[in-house]
Amino acid sequence: MKRYGILLVAVLLCMACNKEHTTTLPDNAAMRFEMKHPATRATATAFEQGDRIGLYITEYDGDAAAPLQISGNWTNNVAATLGGSQWATAKKIFWSDNKMDVYGYYPYMTPVSIDEQPFAVALDQSTERNGDQLGGYEASDFLWAKSEGVAQTEGTVALQFAHRCSKLVVKLVKGPSYEGDLPDNATVYIHSVVPTATIDFTTGVVVKDLFGEMATIKTRKIDNATYEAIIVPQRLDSRRPFIEVVVNGVSYLLEDTFNFKAGKQHTLSLTINSNPDQVEIEIGGEIEGGWN
Incomplete structure (x- = not known):
């Protein structure tokens, strides 16, 4: 009996460690996103098929917004890719019971700092896009958006991007x-x-x-x-x-x-x-x- 009890505890602990990956939630618990370009353009008209946006999401503590960090947020730099008319995230992002702040940026990168991330515009902005490889101009056009205090009742998170260069x-x-x-x-x-x-x-x-x-x-x-x-x-x-x-x-x-x-x-x-x-x-x- 004692041996079975130890095994049961171990199984329960293992299940708890993997809760994020094994828990099945209804589809309406997953966040959906609407990305609005400043002037309906990342190149000449709008975001293009295959464009990737980075997402950070923080969770409120009551009415207090959590500071954005390089890690430890509700969501850490998850890529959202445009396919057809929809944005698909690299993994499902679920709503919290609390309010949330959503940050978006383009083009996608791998940040090493939240407040002093190195960035550079291309020296040759005449190069054209080649598949997933952005052209020099597009790679230089840094866009940023933030939606504050969103809640699950809103259904879709709208991010209005702005040019920052x-x-x-x-x-x-x-x-x-x-x-x-x-x-x-x-x-x-x-x-x-x-x-x-x-x-x-x-x-x-x-x-x-x-x-x-x-x-x-x-x-x-x-x-x-x-x-x-x-x-x-x-x-x-x-x-x-x-x-x-x-x-x-x-x-x-x-x-x-x-x-x-x-x-x-x-x-x-x-x-x-x-x-x-x-x-x-x-x-x-x-x-x-x-x-x-």
């Missing part, structure tokens, strides 16, 4: 002395910017690496007159080489100062003439949040 759009305009059409082989570079930063997942704030070295970013082409790039938020206080347009072997270089603001799109119109020394710049208005 800065976007620069360069538009080429033919000057009076520029002959012919704009070529289809122009290349536009952004000089003198720091591409490295840290991310605070609790707030979604992206902070330039204070010790980061300046580098050059190759933009991606939208059409013969429009080029764009994602930039870490920062201020260029001193006048220095800024934008370079290479057209048919001729380099048009502009020196200037600039302030890349977080979550905003900046548009610069560059008027180029036959003389590469004659480059005029016009700064357009800023677009917030949902970039077009």
Whole structure:
């Protein structure tokens, strides 16, 4: 009898240790997610098939929200992948009886810190997506969302994402002395910017690496007159080489100062003439949040 009693205790302990994996809960206990892109775009229109978002979820203690941690949360960096019109999580996430805070970010990564996660925009943002491998522009476009105090009665968790870096759009305009059409082989570079930063997942704030070295970013082409790039938020206080347009072997270089603001799109119109020394710049208005 004593031997059977010991065996029974061992079995019960084993079952308790594996409760998370063996407990069967009704489907309505599993969380569902609706991911809302800032302007229905992670690339040009919306999140694409196969895009992955990272999810962190914390559980309240009564009315007190729990702090977000690198581990030990209700959910720790679970990937949600877009397939069809639905987001499927790498494992089922179940509701708690308490309220919860839900954090989402894109693109998916493996964080080593919650408040100082290293991040960098791509130096070549003209590279295109190849299967699950994001193109340089998409991989640089950090998005963040948070939904506070959600409860199971809401059924679906809606996450409204926002751009957290800065976007620069360069538009080429033919000057009076520029002959012919704009070529289809122009290349536009952004000089003198720091591409490295840290991310605070609790707030979604992206902070330039204070010790980061300046580098050059190759933009991606939208059409013969429009080029764009994602930039870490920062201020260029001193006048220095800024934008370079290479057209048919001729380099048009502009020196200037600039302030890349977080979550905003900046548009610069560059008027180029036959003389590469004659480059005029016009700064357009800023677009917030949902970039077009």
